[in-house]
Amino acid sequence: MAVIIDLRERVQAEAERAKMIRMLERRLNELGIIHLANQMLQRLHSPGELAQAAVRLLETIMDYEYCAVMLIEQESGKLIPYAVSDQGQGEDFIHKTKEHIRASNPRVGKGIVGWVAQHGKCVCLNDARQDERYLPLQEDTRSELCVPMLVGGKVIGVVNVESPRLGIYTKEDQRLLETVAAQIAVATENTRLFEVARRRAEELEALNRISAALREAESVERAIPLLLDETLAAVAAPAGSITLYQPEINRLKIVEGRGWFEPLQATVRIPNEGIEGYVFTRGEVYISPDFSADSRVKPPAVGQSPPGWGGACLPIRIGDQISGVLIVSKPAENPLTTQQLRLIEAIIEIAGVSLHRLRLHHETNRRLKRLQALHAVTQAITANVDIRITLDILIKHVQEQLDVDAAGVLLYDSQLQELYFGAEVGFNTRIYTQSKVRLDTSYAGTAVLKRRIVQIPDLSQSKDDSWANRLLKIENFGAYWVAPLIARGTVQGVLEVFRRRTGAENENWMAYLDTLATQIAVALEDAQLIDGLQRAHLDLQIAYDATIEGLVRALEYRDMETEGHSQRVTDLTLKLAKSMGITGEELDHIRRGALLHDIGKIGVPDSILHKPGKLDEDEWAIMREHPQYAYDLLKEIAHLRPALDIPYYHHEKWDGTGYPRGLRGEQIPLAARIFAIVDVYDALTSNRPYRGAWSKEKTLDYIRQQSGTHFDPQVVEVFMKLIEKSGLIQSD
Structure with missing residues (x-):
C-alpha cells in the first residue's frame, strides 16, 4: 500500500513538474516572441506596416481564424482597420476584408470592439454570439478576445482576434495579447509622433516655400498661379482653381485652373x-465628396469633374474682405485628409497676407503714378501756351493712366450748342477729328447737361446715341465713358x-477720370484767360503804338524839315539791331x-x-x-521807360564828347550807339534848309571817319555791311 501511495505521489509530482516545464517553455516562447515583436516593430515607421507585422506575428502564437488591428480616428471616433489577417489568401483578401469592415462603420462605443475602445478594458468571450454587444461581421465567430491599445492611459486602438471554436482563449492568451497590444500601441504612437513630426516638417517646408514664392511675386496677377500650383503640390492634388471677385463688374471669375478645372478658366x-x-457669399469652407454629383455645381462646370x-x-481673405475662392480636388481613392485641409487653410491664411501686401503695394504705386501724372499734367498746363499742344499732352496721359484704348476731347460751342473736335489719341481712323455732336442727342450732351460722368459698359446694348454707335461700328469700341469739363462753373x-x-x-x-477731367477743364479755362490777356495786351500795344505814331507825326508837322525822318530811322535802326x-x-x-528819339523837341521853342x-x-x-x-x-x-535809351542817349559820342551826360564807349547803351549812326546817316542824306543832301558815298566816308570818335x-562795321548788302541808297 505504501508503495502504491509513493508511486502515486511520484506520478503527481512528475505531472506537476511536466506542467511547470510546459509553462516555462510557453513563457520562454512568449518572451521570445515579445522580444522578436519588439525588434520587428522598432524597424518599422508606418502605422499600417506596424499593424500588419503585428497580425503576422500573432499568427505564430495565437489560435485564431480572424485578427484585426484597428486604430481610433480621433476627430470622428471611427475605428480604422489598419491590418487584418489574410487567412492565407493574400493581399486581395486583406483589401476586401478592410472594405467590409469600413462598410460596417465601426466606431467607439459600437459593438464589442467599440466597447473596448470606449472603456479601455479587455473582453474575452467563450461565445461572442451570446453577448448583446456582438455584431456579426464574421459569419462563424464564436470565441473572441479583444484588448485595448493603451498609451499613457489613453486608448488609441484595439487588437481583436476571433475563432469559430468555443472557449479557446485562456488567461495566458489574454495576457500575451495585452503585452503584444501594448508593444504595438507604443510602437504605433511613436510612429504616429514621428509621422506627425515628419508631416509637420513637410507642411512647414511647404508653407515656407509658398511664402517665399509669394514674396518674390511682383503683383497679384503673378502670385495667383504660384499660389495654386504650390498648394496643389503641397497636398498632392491633381486639380484645382482660384476664383477672384471682380468688383468693377460685380462678378466672380476663375482666373487660374489646373486639371479638370483648366477648361473652366475665365x-x-x-x-x-x-x-x-x-x-464666397458665406465665407465658410465647403467640402464636396463628389463634384460630379454635387447639386451646387452649375454650368459650365457640370460634366467637367x-x-x-x-x-x-x-x-x-485679403485684408478684412473675402476676395476669392480656392478649390482643391482629388480622386476618391486618395481624398483630402483632415491634416491636408488644415495645411490648405494655413496656406490660404499666408496667401491672404501676401496678396493684401501686394494689393497695397500695387495701390501705392498706382497712386504714386497718378500723382506723378497729375504733376506732369500741371507742368504741361503751365509750360505750354498753345492749348492744342497742351491738349495733346494731356490726352496721352489720360490714355496711359486710365488704361484705355482711345481718348478724346470735344470743346463746347455755347452759341451753336454743339461739341466739336479738340484732341484725340488711340483712334484707328480720322473719324473723331470730324466730331460735331449735338447736346440733345448724345451721351456727351447728357454729361454736359447733367454735369456728371456717363458710363456705358457695353455700347452694343445702347442705341440712344447715333454718334457713339457710329464710333462703335467704325472703331469697334465696347465700353465708353464721358466726363464733363467744368471749371469755375463753366462747361x-x-x-x-x-x-x-x-x-x-x-x-x-x-474718381480719377473726374480728376483728370477737372485738370483738362482748368487747362482750357487758363488757355482762354491767357488768350484773352494776350488779345488785350496786343490791343493795348497797338493802342500805345498808334499813340506814339500819332505823336511822332504831330512832331513832324511841327518840324516840317524832318518829315518822314522818324519812320525811316526806325526801320533802318531795327535792321541794324x-x-x-x-x-x-x-x-x-x-x-x-527810335520813333520817339526827338520827343524832347516838344520843349524847344519854335x-x-x-x-x-x-x-x-545860346540856342x-x-x-x-x-x-x-x-x-x-x-x-x-512805365510802358515806355525801357525805350528811353535812344531818346536820352542818342547824342552821346564814343569818345565822351557828346551830351547830355558825356558818356563814353560802352557806357553808352547799345541801342543808343546803334541809333546814333542811323540818325546821322539819315540826316546827312536828307535835304535841309541850310544844306543839300549828301551822297551815300560821302555820308559813308564821314561815318567811317567818325568811327572811334563819334561812333x-x-x-560802324556792321552798319557798312548792312548798307552794302541791302543797297539802301537815299536819293540826292
Whole structure:
C-alpha cells in the first residue's frame, strides 16, 4: 500500500513538474516572441506596416481564424482597420476584408470592439454570439478576445482576434495579447509622433516655400498661379482653381485652373452662383465628396469633374474682405485628409497676407503714378501756351493712366450748342477729328447737361446715341465713358474715353477720370484767360503804338524839315539791331525809342526849332536840352521807360564828347550807339534848309571817319555791311 501511495505521489509530482516545464517553455516562447515583436516593430515607421507585422506575428502564437488591428480616428471616433489577417489568401483578401469592415462603420462605443475602445478594458468571450454587444461581421465567430491599445492611459486602438471554436482563449492568451497590444500601441504612437513630426516638417517646408514664392511675386496677377500650383503640390492634388471677385463688374471669375478645372478658366459667375458663389457669399469652407454629383455645381462646370472626384472649397481673405475662392480636388481613392485641409487653410491664411501686401503695394504705386501724372499734367498746363499742344499732352496721359484704348476731347460751342473736335489719341481712323455732336442727342450732351460722368459698359446694348454707335461700328469700341469739363462753373467741353472690350469700372477709377477731367477743364479755362490777356495786351500795344505814331507825326508837322525822318530811322535802326543779334522784346523797345528819339523837341521853342540859319551858342544850349526833356517826359510812363535809351542817349559820342551826360564807349547803351549812326546817316542824306543832301558815298566816308570818335567802331562795321548788302541808297 505504501508503495502504491509513493508511486502515486511520484506520478503527481512528475505531472506537476511536466506542467511547470510546459509553462516555462510557453513563457520562454512568449518572451521570445515579445522580444522578436519588439525588434520587428522598432524597424518599422508606418502605422499600417506596424499593424500588419503585428497580425503576422500573432499568427505564430495565437489560435485564431480572424485578427484585426484597428486604430481610433480621433476627430470622428471611427475605428480604422489598419491590418487584418489574410487567412492565407493574400493581399486581395486583406483589401476586401478592410472594405467590409469600413462598410460596417465601426466606431467607439459600437459593438464589442467599440466597447473596448470606449472603456479601455479587455473582453474575452467563450461565445461572442451570446453577448448583446456582438455584431456579426464574421459569419462563424464564436470565441473572441479583444484588448485595448493603451498609451499613457489613453486608448488609441484595439487588437481583436476571433475563432469559430468555443472557449479557446485562456488567461495566458489574454495576457500575451495585452503585452503584444501594448508593444504595438507604443510602437504605433511613436510612429504616429514621428509621422506627425515628419508631416509637420513637410507642411512647414511647404508653407515656407509658398511664402517665399509669394514674396518674390511682383503683383497679384503673378502670385495667383504660384499660389495654386504650390498648394496643389503641397497636398498632392491633381486639380484645382482660384476664383477672384471682380468688383468693377460685380462678378466672380476663375482666373487660374489646373486639371479638370483648366477648361473652366475665365468663367464668370454672379457672386452667389455655383460652389464658388456659395463659398464666397458665406465665407465658410465647403467640402464636396463628389463634384460630379454635387447639386451646387452649375454650368459650365457640370460634366467637367470626373466621377468620384471630391475636394475642398475655401474662401480667400485679403485684408478684412473675402476676395476669392480656392478649390482643391482629388480622386476618391486618395481624398483630402483632415491634416491636408488644415495645411490648405494655413496656406490660404499666408496667401491672404501676401496678396493684401501686394494689393497695397500695387495701390501705392498706382497712386504714386497718378500723382506723378497729375504733376506732369500741371507742368504741361503751365509750360505750354498753345492749348492744342497742351491738349495733346494731356490726352496721352489720360490714355496711359486710365488704361484705355482711345481718348478724346470735344470743346463746347455755347452759341451753336454743339461739341466739336479738340484732341484725340488711340483712334484707328480720322473719324473723331470730324466730331460735331449735338447736346440733345448724345451721351456727351447728357454729361454736359447733367454735369456728371456717363458710363456705358457695353455700347452694343445702347442705341440712344447715333454718334457713339457710329464710333462703335467704325472703331469697334465696347465700353465708353464721358466726363464733363467744368471749371469755375463753366462747361468747357467733354473728355471721352473708350475701350475695345466691354466692362464697367470701379469708383476709384471713375474718381480719377473726374480728376483728370477737372485738370483738362482748368487747362482750357487758363488757355482762354491767357488768350484773352494776350488779345488785350496786343490791343493795348497797338493802342500805345498808334499813340506814339500819332505823336511822332504831330512832331513832324511841327518840324516840317524832318518829315518822314522818324519812320525811316526806325526801320533802318531795327535792321541794324537785328544784324547786331538783338531779338525779341528788346526790338520792340528799340522801335519805340527810335520813333520817339526827338520827343524832347516838344520843349524847344519854335523860334529855335524853325530858325532857317545856323543856331548861335545860346540856342544850341537850349537845343541840347531836348534829350533831358525826353527823359523827363517818358520816365513816368512805365510802358515806355525801357525805350528811353535812344531818346536820352542818342547824342552821346564814343569818345565822351557828346551830351547830355558825356558818356563814353560802352557806357553808352547799345541801342543808343546803334541809333546814333542811323540818325546821322539819315540826316546827312536828307535835304535841309541850310544844306543839300549828301551822297551815300560821302555820308559813308564821314561815318567811317567818325568811327572811334563819334561812333562805336563795331557798330560802324556792321552798319557798312548792312548798307552794302541791302543797297539802301537815299536819293540826292
